[in-house]
Amino acid sequence: MADAIRRQAASQSKAAQVKKQKKTSQNTAPNPLDQLMQQIQNISVDPTPLDxxxxxxxxxxxxxxxxxxxxxxxxxxxxxxxxxxxxxxxxxxxxxxxxxxxxxxxxxxxxxxxxxxxxxxxxxxxxxxxxxxxxxxxxxxxxxxxxxxxxxxxxxxxxxxxxxxxxxxxxxxxxxxxxxxxxxxxxxxxxxxxxxxxxxxxxxxxxxxxxxxxxxxxxxxxxxxxxxxxxxxxxxxxxxxxxxxQQQDAERIQEQESTQYDQLMDLFNLQLKMQEMQQKNARESKPDQLFKGTNGPSGASNYLGEMYGPSDSFSSKAIMEALNDVMGSPEAVAGKYQSQDMKDSYGNPVNLDVTPEYLTDMLRRRMQEGNPNTPLSNPTFSDYDMNNAINALLAYMGKLK
Known part of the structure; x- marks a missing residue:
């Protein structure tokens, strides 16, 4: 979780730098992710005294x-x-x-x-x-x-x-x-x-x-x-x-710290959603945006470049690698997959159409489980990375609006 937060902080910091370069004036507001990291570090629940x-x-x-x-x-x-x-x-x-x-x-x-x-x-x-x-x-x-x-x-x-x-x-x-x-x-x-x-x-x-x-x-x-x-x-x-x-007290401390952490993350995710809404509004206000109206790998790459900035060489690359693995899978190429939950009258799996939801689930599993061919180099993705990957998938399919 700490690695994910650091990754997310680095990505947000890079995205913020890109946006600052595009703005005509400097924004002196504090970085929400820095505040989140500080608040997480300050989470502390006192244990019950031993006596x-x-x-x-x-x-x-x-x-x-x-x-x-x-x-x-x-x-x-x-x-x-x-x-x-x-x-x-x-x-x-x-x-x-x-x-x-x-x-x-x-x-x-x-x-x-x-x-x-x-x-x-x-x-x-x-x-x-x-x-x-x-x-x-x-x-x-x-x-x-x-x-x-x-x-x-x-x-x-x-x-x-x-x-x-x-x-x-x-x-x-x-x-x-x-x-x-x-x-x-x-x-x-x-x-x-x-x-x-x-x-x-x-x-x-x-x-x-x-x-x-x-x-x-x-x-x-x-x-x-x-x-x-x-x-x-x-x-x-x-x-x-x-x-x-002592075990119960340790569980209480862990539960309260987890509750405080979840509350901070919920607040931070809310801030991320608000930021994404602002970015969406900004993209809609720019009809000449690079990735708008495009699809395929270029659409996904353009979206990730917009979110992480040109100086990022890790997050966007790792997400793009996972996205290419999903879109190059036999199911995505064939447009069909076998359902393990649905059987025909002979007991054989039923072939179903590949939907955006199915591809989204595949992408989510791929990013959570990593690449089995390179297990030692698999990164840990944050919620922010996961949201950007899903939007990149929509851009790949030409469905990002």
Missing amino acids: VLLKQATGTAGSQFDPLIQQLEAEMARTENRGKQNQATAKKMYGDLATDIAAQMPEITNQMAQASRETEQRYDQTQGLLKDQYNQQAQQQAELYKKLGIQAATPEATQQASDDQSYFQNQSKLDENAALQMLSEMKNSDVSYNRQSSDNTRLAGVNTAADIGAQLEDYMQTAGSKLTGLRSSKESAIQAMLAQL
């Missing part, structure tokens, strides 16, 4: 991921608090139970001490009863021996009773010691069991708290991985949305 696009992308992605992230964060916080509370509760519950168990040890000691005292009292009473019984029996025996007149046997009988008394008293003492020993062992066993139960209960509380902590850690790791995934997905969504917004 605005980033804020929009972040908001769009946030509306999708932020509720999930906030919900998971709140759940993780609640679970962590609840886990720590459960740990503290377990430790306190088992600790209180261990304290209660340990508090029973004084009672056990007191109960065993009381049982020991009661045992000692019972054996002391037994010793007293044995002593009283043997003393009473010895007295009764002495009185009996006295009545029988055998006092001499009294010491021997008394000694036997004393021996029996000592034996049973010793036996009672052994039983007492065995009972006291058994009570002491029972006390020690109960106190040891109580102390062990208290320690085990306290350890169970520590283990339970540790289990709760391990479960909490497993949950926090799983939830943390999920939270990291959500945040990563949000960041990816922001980048994707930002890229999409």
Whole structure:
């Protein structure tokens, strides 16, 4: 497009120079094509600031991921608090139970001490009863021996009773010691069991708290991985949305610039049409104009020379080359062409007459597609060149008025 505009500017400038040479006075009005080029160069649409696009992308992605992230964060916080509370509760519950168990040890000691005292009292009473019984029996025996007149046997009988008394008293003492020993062992066993139960209960509380902590850690790791995934997905969504917004903004800029360009070109084409109307009026006012009333290659050449001036050796030559290719084509020479859209009853293409419209389409395609024999040297024609080529074709056919 820029090459076409430069070509068009060069052609217009040359045409303007030719007209100035024919005028008696200088025209100081600015060149419309120079103004067009300046306006095209000044076309600029500001892009949307990056921070605005980033804020929009972040908001769009946030509306999708932020509720999930906030919900998971709140759940993780609640679970962590609840886990720590459960740990503290377990430790306190088992600790209180261990304290209660340990508090029973004084009672056990007191109960065993009381049982020991009661045992000692019972054996002391037994010793007293044995002593009283043997003393009473010895007295009764002495009185009996006295009545029988055998006092001499009294010491021997008394000694036997004393021996029996000592034996049973010793036996009672052994039983007492065995009972006291058994009570002491029972006390020690109960106190040891109580102390062990208290320690085990306290350890169970520590283990339970540790289990709760391990479960909490497993949950926090799983939830943390999920939270990291959500945040990563949000960041990816922001980048994707930002890229999409930047693409849309670039398309907006291109569309607005294209719209401004089209508006400038429409205005310029309007100016060209007005200029062509003025040239047409000028030609009609000059009945002795060189190409008027002529046809064939000379008519087309004269028209192009009038439009581009004698100093142009490129545009008019390229247009004339394209025009000669069209008019020298087999269709133009034969005056017939095969229609690919219309078929006869046998399905064969129908031959139609070559019309000015058909030749105009051929010329337009030739100038747009270029010469296939010299693809590297094909020029780019502007709308101004295309209009001049069509008028040259009319002059070639003697139809330019």
